[in-house]
Amino acid sequence: MSTTILNLKDLTIKFGGVTALNSVNLELKEGEILALIGPNGAGKTTVFNLITGVYKPTSGNVFLGEVAIDGKKRHQITKLGIARTFQNIRLFGDMTTLENVITASDVRNKVGLVGSMFGTPRSRREEKASVAKAHEILKFIGIDEYADRLAKNLPYGVQRRLEIARALGTEPKILLLDEPAAGFNPQEKVELAATIKKIRDAGYTILLIEHDMSLIMGISDRVAVLDFGQKIADDLPSVVQNDPQVIAAYLGVPADAS
Amino acid sequence: MFDTLIHQFWSLTFSGLALGFIYVLIAMGYTMVYGVLRMINFANSEIFTVGAFATMIVSKYVFDFSTEMIPPSNLKLVFVILCCLAASMLASGFLAFLVELVAYRHLRNRTSNRIAPLISAIGIGIVISEIVRILTRARTQFSPNIIPKKVLFTFQGGEIRLDNTVTILAGLVLFIILERFIKLSRLGKGIRAVSMDEDSAKLMGVNLNRVISLTFILGGLMTGAAGFFYVNVYENVKYNMGFSLGLAAFTAAVIGGIGNIRGAFFGGISLGLVEIYASAIVGTQWKPVTVFIILILILLFKPNGIFGEAIQKTRV
Amino acid sequence: MINLRDKGAEFWERSNRPVRVLTVLVTLGVIACLPYAGNTFLQTPIAAFDAVLVYPMGIFILMALGLNVVVGKSGLLDLGYVAFFAVGAYTMALLSTHTHMNTWEIMPFGIAAAMIAGLLLAIPTLRLRGDYLAIVTLGFGEIVRVSALNSESIGGALGIAGIPFPPGLGFEYQLLDQKAFYWTVLFMILIVIWIFRRLSVRRPGRAWESIRQDEDAAELMGVSTYKYKIWAFVFGASIGGAAGVFYASRSMVIAPDNFTLNTSILILACVVFGGMGNIWGVIVGAAILGYLPDRFRFLSDARLLLFGLVLVIFMNLRPEGILPRKKREKAIVKKGLGV
Numbered sequence: 001m002s003t004t005i006l007n008l009k010d011l012t013i014k015f016g017g018v019t020a021l022n023s024v025n026l027e028l029k030e031g032e033i034l035a036l037i038g039p040n041g042a043g044k045t046t047v048f049n050l051i052t053g054v055y056k057p058t059s060g061n062v063f064l065g066e067v068a069i070d071g072k073k074r075h076q077i078t079k080l081g082i083a084r085t086f087q088n089i090r091l092f093g094d095m096t097t098l099e100n101v102i103t104a105s106d107v108r109n110k111v112g113l114v115g116s117m118f119g120t121p122r123s124r125r126e127e128k129a130s131v132a133k134a135h136e137i138l139k140f141i142g143i144d145e146y147a148d149r150l151a152k153n154l155p156y157g158v159q160r161r162l163e164i165a166r167a168l169g170t171e172p173k174i175l176l177l178d179e180p181a182a183g184f185n186p187q188e189k190v191e192l193a194a195t196i197k198k199i200r201d202a203g204y205t206i207l208l209i210e211h212d213m214s215l216i217m218g219i220s221d222r223v224a225v226l227d228f229g230q231k232i233a234d235d236l237p238s239v240v241q242n243d244p245q246v247i248a249a250y251l252g253v254p255a256d257a258s
Numbered sequence: 259m260f261d262t263l264i265h266q267f268w269s270l271t272f273s274g275l276a277l278g279f280i281y282v283l284i285a286m287g288y289t290m291v292y293g294v295l296r297m298i299n300f301a302n303s304e305i306f307t308v309g310a311f312a313t314m315i316v317s318k319y320v321f322d323f324s325t326e327m328i329p330p331s332n333l334k335l336v337f338v339i340l341c342c343l344a345a346s347m348l349a350s351g352f353l354a355f356l357v358e359l360v361a362y363r364h365l366r367n368r369t370s371n372r373i374a375p376l377i378s379a380i381g382i383g384i385v386i387s388e389i390v391r392i393l394t395r396a397r398t399q400f401s402p403n404i405i406p407k408k409v410l411f412t413f414q415g416g417e418i419r420l421d422n423t424v425t426i427l428a429g430l431v432l433f434i435i436l437e438r439f440i441k442l443s444r445l446g447k448g449i450r451a452v453s454m455d456e457d458s459a460k461l462m463g464v465n466l467n468r469v470i471s472l473t474f475i476l477g478g479l480m481t482g483a484a485g486f487f488y489v490n491v492y493e494n495v496k497y498n499m500g501f502s503l504g505l506a507a508f509t510a511a512v513i514g515g516i517g518n519i520r521g522a523f524f525g526g527i528s529l530g531l532v533e534i535y536a537s538a539i540v541g542t543q544w545k546p547v548t549v550f551i552i553l554i555l556i557l558l559f560k561p562n563g564i565f566g567e568a569i570q571k572t573r574v
Numbered sequence: 575m576i577n578l579r580d581k582g583a584e585f586w587e588r589s590n591r592p593v594r595v596l597t598v599l600v601t602l603g604v605i606a607c608l609p610y611a612g613n614t615f616l617q618t619p620i621a622a623f624d625a626v627l628v629y630p631m632g633i634f635i636l637m638a639l640g641l642n643v644v645v646g647k648s649g650l651l652d653l654g655y656v657a658f659f660a661v662g663a664y665t666m667a668l669l670s671t672h673t674h675m676n677t678w679e680i681m682p683f684g685i686a687a688a689m690i691a692g693l694l695l696a697i698p699t700l701r702l703r704g705d706y707l708a709i710v711t712l713g714f715g716e717i718v719r720v721s722a723l724n725s726e727s728i729g730g731a732l733g734i735a736g737i738p739f740p741p742g743l744g745f746e747y748q749l750l751d752q753k754a755f756y757w758t759v760l761f762m763i764l765i766v767i768w769i770f771r772r773l774s775v776r777r778p779g780r781a782w783e784s785i786r787q788d789e790d791a792a793e794l795m796g797v798s799t800y801k802y803k804i805w806a807f808v809f810g811a812s813i814g815g816a817a818g819v820f821y822a823s824r825s826m827v828i829a830p831d832n833f834t835l836n837t838s839i840l841i842l843a844c845v846v847f848g849g850m851g852n853i854w855g856v857i858v859g860a861a862i863l864g865y866l867p868d869r870f871r872f873l874s875d876a877r878l879l880l881f882g883l884v885l886v887i888f889m890n891l892r893p894e895g896i897l898p899r900k901k902r903e904k905a906i907v908k909k910g911l912g913v
Contacts, residue, residue, distance in 0.1 A: 107796025360886070385883055557710060
């Protein structure tokens with residue numbers, strides 16, 4: 001039985017009069033791919049925002065291991081090992097592909113402004129290591145040939161993969177992917193699925209928001225379903241697929257509805 | 259120190275209310291634009307200056323008013339007043355429309371750089387105030403009296419003047435008209451929809467560009483009216499008059515909670531009263547700095563103002 | 575259209591080390607000899623050419639480099655940059671008239687004072703969003719000026735006089751021949767360029783760029799945005815303070831009138847004109863904008879109008895500034911990736 005590394009306990013958040021998430025309980029087990037699905041507006045991205053510290057819960061907690069991380073600053077949470085991608089691409093457009101990844105990997109470096117200014121041996125070492133590491137990540141994701149192109153000029157598919165590469169740059173334990181396949185054609189989705197599996201096999205744990213059912217059923221170990229801010233199912237993909245409540249809420253939509 | 263305040267309390271209060279309504283009208287320019295764009299309209303101070311100059315120019319050169327003349331008959335006077343008010347409102351409204359087009363719309367769509375429109379608006383403001391400065395050789399222009407400063411009656415020792423009263427009443431009427439328009443008309447609902455949730459509003463078929471343009475124009479009309487009232491009460495115009503008044507009006511909008519029209523009303527009236535009372539007590543040489551300090555303190559400790567929304571919301 | 579920047583970058587990349595060193599030395603040589611060109615078409619009718627080279631040109635370049643880190647690179651709209659300039663200048667004025675310290679001994683104090691001012695301003699206000707930061711910094715600049723104006727202990731409206739020139743090191747600083755001042759400010763500019771380049775290609779530069787482009791995403795990628803925003807402010811302030819010390823030492827007299835909002839706007843226009851974040855553009859831009867009003871009389875009174883126009887026109891039509899950088903993409907195409 002693998003360990004739980006991320007635990008959402010009774011997580012609730014209200015915005016004014018609207019309860020976006022209502023007492024959601026979810027456990028993410030180490031090394032698994034957990035898919036989070038649900039109709040639009042169910043609260044999936046809100047979950048991501050709560051985990052990464054963009055929002056603070058109205059009540060309930062987010063536990064990373066034993067530590068409650070709700071209430072911590074965002075960059076601290078990233079440092080603790082959680083990284084994410086975004087539904088709308090939010091790359092640093094005026095920087096190159098390589099620079100995007102290096103910027104993310106800076107969180108693991110020790111040298112700050114003063115060290116950089118004086119060009120200490122440590123700062124030089126860290127720079128070299130950062131560049132090498134970033135190339136490794138880009139090769140792992142398969143976009144190293146674009147290393148020196150400006151991010152805003154990349155083709156859409158490469159941008160989406162760069163989002164993932166950048167998140168990997170922070171050396172996370174947990175990767176949150178927010179609709180990574182949006183706008184992909186079936187061939188690209190197959191390649192993405194393989195990449196996600198490759199990432200998991202390399203030792204990462206993945207929490208994934210997606211709408212494409214075949215993609216999800218193909219790679220997820222478990223599926224959790226949100227509807228109107230509440231979790232209505234949380235089980236193996238095959239079980240969830242046949243859950244009448246889930247079907248009623250959501251699965252009337254065919255695969256690849258985008 | 260408090261003598262003046264006590265003995266002239268009621269005339270000070272009326273002056274404070276008149277100034278307050280001027281602030282409320284200018285604040286409309288800031289608060290409405292912030293409501294729909296989440297950006298400060300940096301050029302609003304010059305939109306005010308232009309409105310004030312319009313009144314002076316129309317009264318002085320079109321109607322040949324001068325500072326020592328016999329006031330015309332009531333009917334003609336009302337006609338002149340309406341012309342000047344219209345001139346100010348139209349001039350400011352039109353300028354606001356141009357500002358939106360050049361500084362905000364053009365850059366909003368082109369770049370995700372969020373400070374670009376602000377810099378452009380600041381530039382436009384500078385260009386306008388500099389042109390005015392060069393044309394007026396930086397000298398204060400004196401405006402003829404339009405609404406007579408007749409004392410209507412005295413109340414508890416204080417003089418209640420006609421020009422203050424007109425400013426207060428007209429300001430109130432304009433505010434109510436604006437508020438009702440926003441609440442009840444279709445365009446007004448569009449403005450409120452966009453300020454609440456831009457994406458949903460677009461999905462509901464609201465024409466974003468038209469709404470934003472209209473918001474600027476409405477704010478400009480109100481600010482222009484403020485220019486008219488200011489010239490009536492204070493009888494002078496100068497190229498940099500917009501800076502301190504704009505700053506005070508912006509502070510009023512923030513006090514009330516920026517984006518909130520009723521809040522701006524509260525903020526403007528309070529600030530006008532506080533300012534007049536304070537200058538009766540301590541004099542005026544630290545005034546501009548005091549307004550800044552008030553603004554900074556509010557932004558640091560109570561950024562939502564009294565009625566408003568959070569200005570630090572992240573959009574993810 | 576010839577893209578000067580790209581041509582320059584191509585030339586630089588193709589050259590080997592000796593050619594690069596030679597280019598730098600020749601360029602520096604030409605720039606250092608500029609004061610001797612005072613009797614050519616570059617002549618400025620109002621003030622002496624070598625004086626203009628120092629102020630406004632040299633000082634503007636220095637301040638624009640400082641503001642460039644804050645506005646250009648990090649995207650923080652600071653409208654009160656003149657405050658740091660004033661703090662440096664007043665530190666120089668007060669210390670030199672009350673103690674026996676000379677300009678170079680006072681310089682670290684002036685820089686430190688400006689940095690402290692930057693820190694005091696930054697800590698409470700950098701949590702505010704862009705437009706509010708602009709207003710608050712504007713207010714800060716005005717508060718500094720009005721406080722100086724109303725404080726008789728530091729001279730009030732008349733300011734402080736009798737500020738000495740810097741001590742010469744084998745040569746003399748003079749009023750009528752400003753070459754010494756010019757070479758000194760040139761040296762200061764070179765140091766700032768050197769420091770900035772180092773920071774730019776390393777972690778601070780990346781952090782600032784990411785903050786400018788998408789602050790929220792940057793923070794979620796682990797960038798300590800608050801810390802680096804403060805660093806940007808403090809670093810920019812230090813340069814403004816250094817410029818202020820130098821300015822006071824050269825001007826002999828300073829007063830609150832020298833440190834108005836207009837100056838903050840002028841420097842901002844230099845950064846915009848040069849292209850935000852673009853160090854070479856900012857240097858060339860500040861030099862041009864500093865020079866033009868002194869060269870052409872009709873521009874002199876309309877200086878602020880010119881700078882306002884620069885802000886609008888460049889922000890709208892050419893936000894990348896006068897020396898745009900298309901280098902990276904061209905380099906990739908040349909390498910034949912053709913993707």
